[in-house]
Amino acid sequence: MRAIRQLHTGDPFPPTSDALEYPNGLLAVGGDLTPARLLDAYCQGIFPWYEEPQPVLWWTPDPRSVLFPEKLHISRSLHKTLRRDRLQLAVDSRFEKVMRHCAQLRGDGLGTWIGDDMLAAYCDLHHIGHAHSVEVLDADGQLVGGLYGIAVGRAFFGESMFSEVQDASKVALVALQNILERGGFKLIDCQVESEHLNSLGAENISRLDFERMLAHTIDIDHDPGIWRLPATCGELL
Incomplete structure (x- = not known):
């Protein structure tokens, strides 16, 4: 099974082609929810979806x-x-x-x-x-x-x-x-x-x-x- 990329402050997102097939679209974990990070995510078709207090999960499902x-x-x-x-x-x-x-x-x-x-x-x-x-x-x-x-x-x-x-x-x-x-x-x-x-x-x-x-x-x-x-x-x- 492909390892999920762990994000730290300032890390770029991995290519969306790295997203898992199951669960569908899971791309990365961690990072922050600053406006800059969020806007960078949306511009690439990536969005956060997780339940606090767990780390942020980033998704890009296929199909959309x-x-x-x-x-x-x-x-x-x-x-x-x-x-x-x-x-x-x-x-x-x-x-x-x-x-x-x-x-x-x-x-x-x-x-x-x-x-x-x-x-x-x-x-x-x-x-x-x-x-x-x-x-x-x-x-x-x-x-x-x-x-x-x-x-x-x-x-x-x-x-x-x-x-x-x-x-x-x-x-x-x-x-x-x-x-x-x-x-x-x-x-x-x-x-x-x-x-x-x-x-x-x-x-x-x-x-x-x-x-x-x-x-x-x-x-x-x-x-x-x-x-x-x-x-x-x-x-x-």
């Missing part, structure tokens, strides 16, 4: 689940939810709260991969303009759904989403699509395939194809003014 913004599937029921126009929208106003909602314990009692170190690291990325959140609010202005992720160039790396009322996370995704299409983004990285993401239009591509797409998108700047939304979900239609 991606969603092209223009291919987002809006079901008939989701279209009805949008048309009812009962949910409010915001962007980048409650980033830490969105992360904390995503980090709540799973129902199986196994805990979460979004620990204190991850929370602090992504809040740092948010403060320098690379991490963004989309928030869905009820009529009273209470946070009931949302998502967050990383924007580099014209690629968006989705990290997690949550929903406390029906369709709230899907509404957040439609809102994200609205932003990304205005900004000329080429793809949303969904990391690993799931039935839920597939139902929304995600598809698998090879790691090599994913890396080739990144190479043509991460260096193309986008207008930071795109990170705004209409007041309510009905205006997305």
